[in-house]
Amino acid sequence: xxxxxxxxxxxxxxxxxxxxxxxxxxxxxxxxxxxxxxxxxxxxxxxxxxxxxxxxxxxxxxxxxxxxxxxxxxxxxxxxxxxxxxxxxxxxxxxxxxxxxxxxxxxxxxxxxxxxxxxxxxxxxxxxxxxxxxxxxxxxxxxxxxxxxxxxxxxxxxxxxxxxxxxxxxxxxxxxxxxxxxxxxxxxxxxxxxxxxxxxxxxxxxxxxxxxxxxxxxxxxxxxxxxxxxxxxxxxxxxxxxxxxxxxxxxxxxxxxxxxxxxxxxxxxxxxxxxxxxxxxxxxxxxxxxxxxxxxxxxxxxxxxxxxxxxxxxxxxxxxxxxxxxxxxxxxxxxxxxxxxxxxxxxxxxxx
Amino acid sequence: xxxxxxxxxxxxxxxxxxxxxxxxxxxxxxxxxxxxxxxxxxxxxxxxxxxxxxxxxxxxxxxxxxxxxxxxxxxxxxxxxxxxxxxxxxxxxxxxxxxxxxxxxxxxxxxxxxxxxxxxxxxxxxxxxxxxxxxxxxxxxxxxxxxxxxxxxxxxxxxxxxxxxxxxxxxxxxxxxxxxxxxxxxxxxxxxxxxxxxxxxxxxxxxxxxxxxxxxxxxxxxxxxxxxxxxxxxxxxxxxxxxxxxxxxxxxxxxxxxxxxxxxxxxxxxxxxxxxxxxxxxxxxxxxxxxxxxxxxxxxxxxxxxxxxxxxxxxxxxxxxxxxxxxxxxxxxxxxxxxxxxxxxxxxxxxx
Numbered sequence: 001x002x003x004x005x006x007x008x009x010x011x012x013x014x015x016x017x018x019x020x021x022x023x024x025x026x027x028x029x030x031x032x033x034x035x036x037x038x039x040x041x042x043x044x045x046x047x048x049x050x051x052x053x054x055x056x057x058x059x060x061x062x063x064x065x066x067x068x069x070x071x072x073x074x075x076x077x078x079x080x081x082x083x084x085x086x087x088x089x090x091x092x093x094x095x096x097x098x099x100x101x102x103x104x105x106x107x108x109x110x111x112x113x114x115x116x117x118x119x120x121x122x123x124x125x126x127x128x129x130x131x132x133x134x135x136x137x138x139x140x141x142x143x144x145x146x147x148x149x150x151x152x153x154x155x156x157x158x159x160x161x162x163x164x165x166x167x168x169x170x171x172x173x174x175x176x177x178x179x180x181x182x183x184x185x186x187x188x189x190x191x192x193x194x195x196x197x198x199x200x201x202x203x204x205x206x207x208x209x210x211x212x213x214x215x216x217x218x219x220x221x222x223x224x225x226x227x228x229x230x231x232x233x234x235x236x237x238x239x240x241x242x243x244x245x246x247x248x249x250x251x252x253x254x255x256x257x258x259x260x261x262x263x264x265x266x267x268x269x270x271x272x273x274x275x276x277x278x279x280x281x282x283x284x285x286x287x288x289x290x291x292x293x294x295x296x297x298x299x300x301x302x303x304x305x306x307x308x309x310x311x312x313x314x315x316x317x318x319x320x321x322x323x324x325x326x327x328x329x330x331x332x333x334x335x336x337x338x339x340x341x342x343x344x345x346x347x348x349x350x351x352x
Numbered sequence: 353x354x355x356x357x358x359x360x361x362x363x364x365x366x367x368x369x370x371x372x373x374x375x376x377x378x379x380x381x382x383x384x385x386x387x388x389x390x391x392x393x394x395x396x397x398x399x400x401x402x403x404x405x406x407x408x409x410x411x412x413x414x415x416x417x418x419x420x421x422x423x424x425x426x427x428x429x430x431x432x433x434x435x436x437x438x439x440x441x442x443x444x445x446x447x448x449x450x451x452x453x454x455x456x457x458x459x460x461x462x463x464x465x466x467x468x469x470x471x472x473x474x475x476x477x478x479x480x481x482x483x484x485x486x487x488x489x490x491x492x493x494x495x496x497x498x499x500x501x502x503x504x505x506x507x508x509x510x511x512x513x514x515x516x517x518x519x520x521x522x523x524x525x526x527x528x529x530x531x532x533x534x535x536x537x538x539x540x541x542x543x544x545x546x547x548x549x550x551x552x553x554x555x556x557x558x559x560x561x562x563x564x565x566x567x568x569x570x571x572x573x574x575x576x577x578x579x580x581x582x583x584x585x586x587x588x589x590x591x592x593x594x595x596x597x598x599x600x601x602x603x604x605x606x607x608x609x610x611x612x613x614x615x616x617x618x619x620x621x622x623x624x625x626x627x628x629x630x631x632x633x634x635x636x637x638x639x640x641x642x643x644x645x646x647x648x649x650x651x652x653x654x655x656x657x658x659x660x661x662x663x664x665x666x667x668x669x670x671x672x673x674x675x676x677x678x679x680x681x682x683x684x685x686x687x688x689x690x691x692x693x694x695x696x697x698x699x700x701x702x703x704x
Binding site (some may be wrong): 268 | 369407429437459487488489500503504537543544545568571572573574575583585586590591592593595596597598599600601603604605606608609610612613615616618619620621622623625627629630633634648660692
């Protein structure tokens, strides 16, 4: 394995690649000294961009890829035809130990398919999950997972998500012991789907060592009631997109209100610095970087429409995870869960 | 049946009952001439309040109820002990034909349990659903259901929700032909849970006469991509609460930003009328009034924390539904669905 942290970048993925990719690498390289980058893609434009970004150039190596995967490519096509693409090569570098984590702003379905195919699921994890962050009223960011890797999850899989999400939140936020809850329609024990009640029971019964707070509801996500919100990929995807849509609606209405007449515009002009702060806090770029958790390798997905600073935020997630000890942290909890699931209920009772 | 529209009001339900209830009746009575009210509850305070609200007094009759149901009462307790309460009597007046619709800001679980017990489910409807409204970017309000009456729904039940939600949206918005879609994690036909795909197939196969637009995602709710968003009660409850939580977070951050220093405060002061408009648009009170659909009687739930104008908005929903022909409108579509579900696939094919 290489010295320091090496990140494997899909130079061609995203709405404005490769420009914003190299810009993001430049910003991240200056903010986090010690990082090195393998940038996969079309050498000529990548090298030209690096000439204009000396901070990135000093720590990057361009690795030529013969093609790029478009946004319209389906996951199955990506697996058949994707070999040799910048996305494929970015993942392959992680698999082959030449880099610690991959980052791409490209086609999500293709990325997940290639990552699952090349890196395979970790031992003790049945299904990987996509974990995203969301701003909370307490000033921090909540981790929510799964936000779309699977449409359903049984109780044991939800517990695996809880274990992985907790370690992810610790790595990115620095919190020693993030609190965790299951997303439900009420806080009472008898509420919601059977899978969720099973997951709560499993966490309590198996001695999984996390700060488990039971159930939370949809409005607790933005409140920041807990640090990690666990749900299946269907519910998580809808919650995340509903939240994004609402934030966008309020932003649009605010903009309309503040351009609706001379007084509103004057007021807005005077309050501009304060409003910019609000915009920055709710800007998806500032909490960009969804992590595809549960594979034998770190895989970070940037929003396709991220700008340079947004892409740098995704790189930061990859770097923090690469520098963390999350694999060791989750191994013990996954083992506790697997032991308990493997033994019959009688044996569990006897052991207690 | 009585002449005109009579609404049956739970005078004692809600955080600030009976004060805001009577205030809401006063506002609604002035805004919608021709309404009459039965207000159930403690006669002395209700009559005292009516003395101070002449608009309400002129069209209201106080019906003494011996008790009120608290917020801590469980649905099963409400069924056993609720008889004679203002909530119970408000529902009973609808059942007995003395009123066209009930309105309460009280205990939701108790209200739903009593309403189901007294009014029973309509013919052709397997499970009732709770339908709520949500502001959309196009200036209107989206109807979403189920937002919490059931934790799951099969394909046929989702179609029943679609039929009922469409008629609800027509009654409250006046739109002749509201568009309808199923909430999913992608727009493609093969995405999501089996129930959702089944529902889409059923709508297409059975000739249910609605403007069905297929699948929408979480961010389409606030966009107003369609007028009616159909989902199961688990997903709908989480989507609604996540949206509410996000709107509250942005509102809180905006308030913090605009009080963060002298320039921000000056700007905010100058822009106050514009900001008030935004606040009003996102105020849950302005789109208050969830409808419990699918029972033999109209049952409207106000937010427990609604103020007078918010309570009047819930009364408006009840009045509009009472004046609509939604029962006749949904009967034909429910019959189409029932016919198709009752006949074996061969018979369906032969009939096509």
